[in-house]
Amino acid sequence: MSDAVLVIGGGIAGVQAALDLAKAGAHVYLVESSPVIGGKMAALDKNFPTMDCSICIEAPKLSEVMQNKNITVITLGEVVEVSGEAGNFRVKVLQKPRFVTDECTRCGDCVPACPIILKNEFDVGMGARKAIYLPFDQAEPGTYVVDINNCLNEPPNFLPCNRCVEACGPKCIDFNMKPQVHELNVGAIIVATGIELFDASLIPEYSYGRHPDILTAMELERLLQSSGPSRGEVIKPSDHSHPHRIAFILCVGSRDRRFYNFCSRVCCMYSIKQALQLVDHGIKDVTIFYMDIRAYGKGFDEMYERARRSGVRFVRSRPGRIMPNGSGIEVVYDDTVSGELRREVFDMVVLATALIPPEPLKKLASTLGIELAEDGFIKVREIGGDFIATTRPGIYACGGASGPKDIPDSVTEASAAAAYALTHLTALNPPIEEVEEKIDASGEPRVGVFVCHCGSNIAGVVDVKEVVAKAREMPYVVHAEDQRFSCSGAGTRHIEEMIREKRLNRVVVASCSPKTHGPVFMRACARAGLNPYLLEMANIRNLNSWVHKEQPSEATAKAIDLTAMAVQKAIRLTPVKKLHTPVVQRALVIGGGVAGITAATALARLGFETHLVEKENELGGMLRFLGEIAPTGVDAKKFLAEKIEELKRAGAIIHLGTEVREISGFVGNYRATLTDGTEIDVGAVIIATGGKPHRPEIRYENGKPRVMTLIEYETAGELDGAENITFIGCIGSRNQKRGCSRYCCQTMIYHALKLRSEGRKVAVVVKDVRTYSRYAEELYRQAAHQGVRFIRVDPEKPMEEQISIGNGGVSVHDILAGASINVPTDVAVLATAIDPIEELSAAQQLRVSKDSEGFFLELHPKLGPVEAITQGVFLAGVAQGPKDVRESVSQALAAAAKAAAILSSPYLEKEPFIPVIDPNKCTKCMRCASVCPFGAIRGELRKWIEVVPGLCQGCGACVAECNVEGAITIPGFTDEQIMAQIDAALAENPEKKVLVFACNWCSYAGADLAGILKIQYPPSSRVIRTMCSARVSQKMIMRAFERGAGAVLVTGCWPQDCHYNYANLNTRKRFERWARLLEAKGVNPQRLQLHWISAAEGKRFAEKMREAHELVEKLSVEEIRAEASKLKGVRAA
Amino acid sequence: MTGVQQARLVWDAVDDPAVAEAISLCFQCGACTASCPLNIFNGSRLNPRQALRRMQLGLPADADPYLCMMCAACEAVCPRGVRITDVMHWLRRRLYQQNQAPQRLVQALWSVYEEGNPWGYPAKDRGKWLLGIDAPTLRQKADILLYVGCISSYDVRLQRAARALASLLSKAGVEFAVLGERERCCGDAVFNAGEMDFLEELIQENINAFKEKGASTVITISPHCYRMMRFTYPKYGADFTVMHYTEYLAQLVDNNRLRINGDANMSITYHDPCYLGRYARVYEEPRRLLESMRGARLEEMQLARDLALCCGGGGGRIMMETKPEERPSNMRVKQAAETGAEILATSCPYCIINFEDSVKLQRMQLKVMDVAEILNSMAEGR
Known part of the structure; x- marks a missing residue:
């Protein structure tokens, strides 16, 4: 067991x-x-x-x-x-064996010592690595690794080398590992x-491997990546010049009986994505050669449309030859829509290789x-x-x-x-996690400062001894010393000892990034009995020594500033504890279709009391109307019966003919009232309310042919001996309002094949054939093989406008034959869209938003497809967007797993960065509540207000919005702490400094990355980290300019990347206000800048620092002082 | 939908179920059209994709199947595995029935009927290639029958290659028979026209002739005869083994019966004949034979094996007029010269004719040789 x-x-x-x-x-x-x-x-x-x-x-x-x-x-x-x-x-x-121990500090000193240069697999061979290496910068585990097969220390190359062992400061390379x-x-x-990715060289007609500018999509992906082999520049590998004409070829190795029959599912979309990226890089001439565009997911068709509007050319064709010639790469193709044979020369060709x-x-x-x-x-x-x-x-x-x-x-x-x-x-x-805190931090601060050499990574540039000497002079510092590797086992143990010995109650480590190493030192504090939130780090490596290699004295001065800023913040830190909120270990599933049944079964099986609420008097939802499930033909009745049986066996409590009338609360603690009056307290809610079949708006004469929807056809199951059957796809889907309905192509083809096997004459009218599911492409092939006819219409116009039904046939213009065709038809079967349900009051009460099509919006389309934006609420099945049975089932199980993760714990733990309202100061103006992206502040104007910790995510947007001094604060990022950091940063020569606010998730990570990539920039910047750029308030900006900062930069995630549900849109709004205000006061508007910098954009971070530096250099000290004095008396908020 | 001429979808326009299936399987990607040598090197001439589409809908194919060289370059890249040459042949059959076959092919058909070869050479001269032959193991009857084929029997240039092969067989001590004057066309020329009844008659006659010679294995010189006998004859009851001579010689070399000893000291590039390569996938044997010669350096053309460019002679095109400037062979010999090889070797009589013409036409230095010819000069007698 x-x-x-x-x-x-x-x-x-x-x-x-x-x-x-x-x-x-x-x-x-x-x-x-x-x-x-x-x-x-x-x-x-x-x-x-x-x-x-x-x-x-x-x-x-x-x-x-x-x-x-x-x-x-x-x-x-x-x-x-x-x-x-x-x-x-x-x-x-x-x-x-890895041959490197966990003591590795990621300093990278071993790498230059290694004499072996190899292709880096991570860069698909386009970049280089050594025999000791880390595949990529953000790799986890971050311990380096020895590629023993290529190392000189081992056979077959045996030639005792040991250069890396000698170079390693903390001595963590061990060739004796077994x-x-x-x-x-x-x-x-x-x-x-x-x-794995298909080897494109197996297709000789595409010449992969015979010309360096014929790439695989993965190779292009690495070229696009700002930390990739070309640092994000799209260049031709042949001569490093910029390409102007690029072609993408889809289905390379997939949908090809010579290699793999299946569809690889992702290539259409990633190629469209890459094409859009190229357009962004200024490459105007981009062509995608495709057979079917399989833009089946949420927002996919929209993106396809965007690509078309951006000028990306889509050609329906599979090229016959791709041949390098003297001037470029020639692609020979038959444009299957115009019927013209063309040969075009491109600068670069990208092959979308199959996933195998x-x-x-x-x-x-x-x-x-x-x-x-x-x-x-x-x-x-x-x-x-x-x-x-x-x-x-x-x-x-x-x-x-x-x-x-x-x-x-x-x-x-x-x-x-x-x-x-x-x-x-x-x-x-x-x-x-339980830690015993023995150290009382309430008295006078006793700060210990530890300055790390990181081998030569810091000490090679920064005068570490000088930093220590200056730290000793800083307020409340009772201990300061330097360490070779603070994060090593020995280093952290020493910090623990010092905390005890010197009775430290605040710790500052001046070393590397708090993002990577914060937890290491927090644990050291905790082990010593100190509240781990009393630690502050000064990032003197990634933000300093790595990026100012040629200016050691400036880097030393900056290190001193960064340390002083950390000390100033540290002395203002207060001990905080992770929040614990109790969890009601029960679950509520709304909707009794296949998704709801599956989710409820899974949760009940795990032993949670699970309530399934279904408004109909019977379980099964849409699945009740299906006969067989495409593409494999699972018996739907049997499948559903089995599912209901499993649900009952699992012991879920089923409420039929019931709806949720009212629901409120937050993650771990929801209270629902059902229409029958039942009250249930639950910890998590799964919304699985499905969709509804689209009602076709299509005109046809009664009589021949008979017209029915796909669902009606499945229910009827009998065609009265009809000889000619025509299926018509995309009815109500793929139009201005709606994307792909996902289930239809494979379902139509499944039935078409079945009818064809009975000897009937079956045609299928489509825009694209989107058989992306497993076994579905094979089904499509089989249907074609058996003689099902596929008629293809213009993908850009709604299907309804392209067909006419009547007079014993379906008339349609086939774009491939370039001819209008009347398909003799006895029965026309319309594959109708799945529409969203109208309203769900429970969802509204839970603040679950809807997407542009009216389905419920997920937290994140990539990594949070089953979570709603409201914590503790999950989405399953069609409620989130059209899906087939398989997809609904797996989403339901996923929702159940997420819910189980919450329910299995007696209480929830969360970071203690939750705002605190001072009732004596707060005027209950509700401004803070209006900017909260999670609805975590409740109340009534002038009457009452409260923070709901369960809903709060800790971005701090509320605090920045408040204009009553001290009415709302957020631990760890208080106004007082940040103002002290500003003052410390600008204590000397403020006019020559650039003050930078960076959000934890993107811009600070981007700054870290610039360091990892060693992109050099001038040392004038001083970075203050907040969780979100929305934490930055007017007060801080004004303070910085009053103190005479040369320039102030606010940086954050690109709006769509915001980790706090678009909280940074507040930043943008506020920035515009600040800019107007400063301009009105006569401050040079260039001195305040807002930049979105992602975690991957180290290069962009460095560029912005350089630009700001150049700006500051151009301004005179007098100018800045004069402008600073104009700001006296400006309201802080 | 108004104002546009509208056709009604016809379901059973194609009477051959296998062909109907091939047509239906196509998903219209266009790779065939874009890999057809007629299109790649001569501008748009033949659009099999469009023809298949129209046939899927029961519309007239609107394509001239007699342009097709049956080289199967399209099939090599088809992701659905559509037998496009079968469809082309079906179209030929239909046009033939409608008396719309090209005059030259009909004429060839009559020549086969009357003289046993499509070129109209006298039947009685068919054995003349044997004059001056050095083949001591040639027998009246034998287990092994060397089927020479029409063009190699009559064409003075190609007779040399046929005699070289006969000599090689003797050097390896292989006892073999030939049909001589009694040899008749394998049927390829008849098949290409689209005539099927006479084809059956001819095949039956040939099968009987092989039997009378006591042959259990037939070795062909031309890949065109080879394809006919290997893939079509069995449908008419043939039960003998068919081998292309390169396959047979490779066996002899492997078994050490044929010893290649001379010093070749030459660079060779090998052209894969369509009917041997793409149809029968015989790619390795000819190369192995050439590489067995000491000092021979084999240079590959960029378009080799599955991608080899047709010389232009397949599908009966050898009989029909192609404007000198439009011959795919012109391009092919250039590709061969680009490898730097002195010799363009191949193993198909049609390829040799076409390549030699193109070399002359373009005033090139390249030497075109049959694999058997090259080998014979290096092989050791018994």
Whole structure:
């Protein structure tokens, strides 16, 4: 019996499964074959359709994995043996040695010492690495690794070298490390091994490998990535010049019987995304060669439309030859719409290579004793397995392991697999951290300052001794010293000792980034008995020594300033505790369709009291009307009966003919009142209210042909001997208002094939054939093979305008034949859209927003597809957007896993950055409430006000909005603390300094990245970190200018990347006000700037610092002082 | 939908179920049209994709199937595996029935009927290639039958290659028979016209002739005969083994029966004949033979194997007039010269004719040779 789960594969699916499991209290062994976790997602530049920076949104999850006590990460690991059974597997994992210990400080000094230069696999061979390396900058675990097969210290190259060992300061390179065998006992296994990319050189007619400017999409992705081999410049590998004409070729290796028959699902969208990025890079001439544009997801069709509007040319054609010639790369193609044969020369050609099963999957499957399907991916069970269970009980598959998938579908399935895995565990231990605080911090501050050399990373540039000497003179500093590696085991132990010995009650570590190393020093404080929130860091490496290498004296001065700022903040820190809110361990599921049933079953199975509310008198939703489920033809009746049986067996409480009348509360504590008067307290809510079939607005004469919708056809099941049947897609979908309805193509084709097999004459009218689901492309092929005719219409016009039904046929213009065709038809079957339901008062009360199409809006389209923006509320199935049964089921399971993570813990823990209102000062003007992006401040004008900690996320937008001094404060980022940092930063030569406010998630991370990439910029900047740019208030801006700052920069996430639900739109609004105010006062408007800088834009951060520096250099000290004096008496808020 | 001429979708316009299936399978990507040598090197001439689309809807194909060289370059890249050459042949069959086959092919058909070869050479001269042959193992009857084929029997240039092959067989000690004057066209010329009844008659006759010679294995010189015998004859009851001579010689070399000893010291590029390569996937054997020669350096053209460019002679095009400037062979010999090779080797008589013409036309230095010719000069006698 076990409380543990083995997750194989450390890509985004494995990471998500691990996090969900760990949060629900399981112990997780995450086994990854490469040296780092993160998978393919880490190598991507941006994600579609949101254009999020990929690593920026993935990295927080990676560090969460590393820090979670319930997760053991085994990198360089391979599962070699599995025995036992569900609930009690015994697993052997072989771990190859890394040759670098966990003491590694990521200083990187070993790298220049290594004489071996190799291709970096992470950059798909376009960049270089050494034999000792870290695959990418934000890699987790961040310990370096020795590629022993290419190292000189080992056969076959044996030539004792040891240069890295000598270069390593903390002596953490150990060539005596041996392979290790881990014997694990786990209750369940999740396979999340992902996909591999097709080798394009296998298609000789596309000439990949014969010309450097014929790239794979992944290679272009690395070129686009600002930390990639070309630093984000799109250049031709052949001569490093900028390309002007670029062609994208889709389906390279997929949808091709010579290689892989399946559709890779993601290529259409990532190619459109890349095309848009190229347009942004100023490349005007971009062409996408496609066969069908499979823009099936939420917002995908919109993005396709945007690309078309931006001038991206879409050509429906699969080129026959791609041939390098003297002047470029010639593409020969037949434009299938115009019927013209063309040959065009491009500067660069990008091949969208198929997502294929990784070679080692075969071996792993045999080790695990599970079956693979014909397509080479893991076979999953449909009935009784919800498309997640493999052929062996207790083993589940998610993400690319069971077929190509995009990121949201992968993380959804990962959570779904977690929900299943949890059912095999005997005990759950939600992670609870208890620290005993022995040190009373209430007295006079006693600050200890620790300045790190980081080998030569800091000390090679900054005069560390000088910083220590100056620190000793700072207020309340009772101890200051320098350390070689503060973060090493020895370093942190020493800090602990000093806290005890010198009775320190505040700690300042001047070293690297609080984002990467904050937790390390917080734990050291906690171990010494000091409240961990009394730590402050000065980032004198990433923001200083790494980026000002040529100016050691300025860098030293800056280090002193940064340390002084940290000390000033530290003495104003107060001990705070993570918040604990109790959780009601019950769940409410609204909607009894397949999604609701699945979610409720999963939660009830995990032992949570689960209430399922369905407004109809019967369960099943839309599934009741289906006969078979495409593409594999699962018997829908049997499937539903089985699902209802499982629900009942699991013991969920079912409320039929009932709706939720009222609901209020916050995560962990909701109270719902049902229409029958029942009151239920629950900790989490799942909305699974489905959609409704679209009512076609289409004119046709009665009589021949008979017209019915696809659902009517499924219900009728009988066609009265009709000979000619015509299916018509996209009725009510893919128009101005609505995107793709996802289910229709495969469903039409499923039925078309069936009717065709009976000998009838079947035609299908489509815009594109979107058979993206697993086995669906194969179904399409089979249908064509059997003689189903596919008629293709203009994708840009609504289907309703392109067909006319009557006189015994369907008339339509086929764009491929360029001819109008009358298809003899006895029965016309319309594949109608799924429309959103009208209103759901429960959703309104829970503040769950809707998207532009009227479906419920998810937290994040990529990484939070099942979470609503309101914490503790989850979305499942069609309620969030059109889906087929498989997708609804996996989303429901994922929602259940997320809910379980909340419910399994007796209380919720959260960062203590929750605003506190001083009732004596507050005027209850409600301005703060109006800017809160989470509705976490409640009250009535002039009457009462309160913060709901359960809803608050800690951005601080409210505090910045308040204009009553001291009425609202936020611990950790108080006005007093930030003002003290401003004063310290500007204590000397303020006119020559650039004060920078940076948000924790994007811009500060971007600044860190500039350091990692060693992008040099002038040392005039002083950065103050806040959680969100919305925390920056007018008071701070005015104070900075009054103190004579040369320039002030406010930086934050790009609006769509904001981590606080668009809180930074407040920043933009306020910035405009400040700018007007300053201008009115006669301050040079250039001196205040707002910049969006993402976590990947280290280069942009450095550029902005350089520009601001140049501006400050141009201004005279007198000018600045004169302008500062004009600001006297300006209201602070 | 008004004002536009509207056709009614016709379901059963194609009478051959296998062909109907091939048509239906197409998903209209256009890779075929964009890989057809007629289009790549001569501007737009033939659009198989469009023809397939029109046939899917039961409309007239609007394509001249007799332009097609049956080289199957389209099939090599087709992601759906559509048998496009079968569709082209079906169209030819139909046009033939409607008396719309090109005059030259009809004439060839009559020549086969009357003289046993499409060129109209006298049947009685068919054995003349044997004059001056050095093949001591040639027998009246034998297990192995060397089927020479029409053009190699009559064309003075190609007779040399045929004699070289016969000599190689003897050097390896292989006892073999030939049909001599009794040899008749394999049927390729008849098939290309789209005539099927006479084809059957001819094939039956040939099968009987092979039997009378006691042959269990037939070796062909031309890949065109090879394809006919390997893929079409079995439908008419043939049960003998067919091998292309390169396959057979490769076996002999592998078994050490044929010893290649001379010093070649030359650079060669090998052209894959369509009917041998794409149809039968014989890619390795000819290369292995050439590489077995000491000192031979094999240079590959960029378009090789599946991508090899047709010489222009397939599908009966060898009989028909193609303007000198539009011959794909012009391009192919240039590609061969680009490799820097002195010799363009191939293993198909049609390719040799076309390449030699193009070399002359373009005043090039390249030497065009049959694999058997090259080998024979290096092979050791017994």
